[in-house]
Amino acid sequence: MGGAQERPLRADAARNRARLLDTATEVFTTRGVGVPTEEIARAAGVGVGTLFRHFPTKEALLEAVMVRRLEGMAARTARIAAEAGPAEAFFACFRLVVEESTGKSEFTRALAAAGVDAHASLRGPTSEIQARLADLLTGAQRAGAVRPDVGLPEFIALLAGTGGALEQLGPDPAARERIFSVVFDGLRPHR
Numbered sequence: 001m002g003g004a005q006e007r008p009l010r011a012d013a014a015r016n017r018a019r020l021l022d023t024a025t026e027v028f029t030t031r032g033v034g035v036p037t038e039e040i041a042r043a044a045g046v047g048v049g050t051l052f053r054h055f056p057t058k059e060a061l062l063e064a065v066m067v068r069r070l071e072g073m074a075a076r077t078a079r080i081a082a083e084a085g086p087a088e089a090f091f092a093c094f095r096l097v098v099e100e101s102t103g104k105s106e107f108t109r110a111l112a113a114a115g116v117d118a119h120a121s122l123r124g125p126t127s128e129i130q131a132r133l134a135d136l137l138t139g140a141q142r143a144g145a146v147r148p149d150v151g152l153p154e155f156i157a158l159l160a161g162t163g164g165a166l167e168q169l170g171p172d173p174a175a176r177e178r179i180f181s182v183v184f185d186g187l188r189p190h191r
Contacts, residue, residue, distance in 0.1 A: 017054045
């Protein structure tokens with residue numbers, strides 16, 4: 001995305017781009033990725049031409065939304081890690097990553113169907129989040145809050161599995177909390 005010829009955006013263009021991304025994130029997350037780009041432009045209060053100047057294809061818009069979500073998630077995990085103790089930060093970030101990943105598979109499938117390798121385009125933000133998660137895991141294990149036999153691959157698999165479980169459950173808050181409770185209990189050391 002971008003490339004060597006990318007120039008800084010004028011203030012109004014930057015505002016339009018940010019508004020489009022905010023709107024697209026909300027619409028795609030709540031209504032699915034099948035919503036036409038014209039509806040997103042209308043909801044953002046801009047013309048479809050403005051949308052296509054920033055995002056020449058719907059796939060480019062989907063990709064930008066995913067990158068933005070991952071960058072935001074990385075920033076929030078960093079803030080939580082800086083403000084909380086190791087145990088609290090680990091479990092809060094686990095919850096954050098799972099909740100923020102809702103619908104990610106739908107985005108990835110839509111991009112793959114259009115021939116876009118979502119994993120390649122998201123490699124940078126994904127690597128940053130994985131590095132933060134590795135630090136959180138190490139810190140929580142040193143604090144005695146997480147089992148020492150859990151490695152980063154298992155941690156990431158648990159994040160993905162928990163996210164899948166929550167998508168299956170739907171919006172039932174009590175059931176969602178039970179899932180987190182079971183997973184968190186399994187991550188804590190057995191005494």
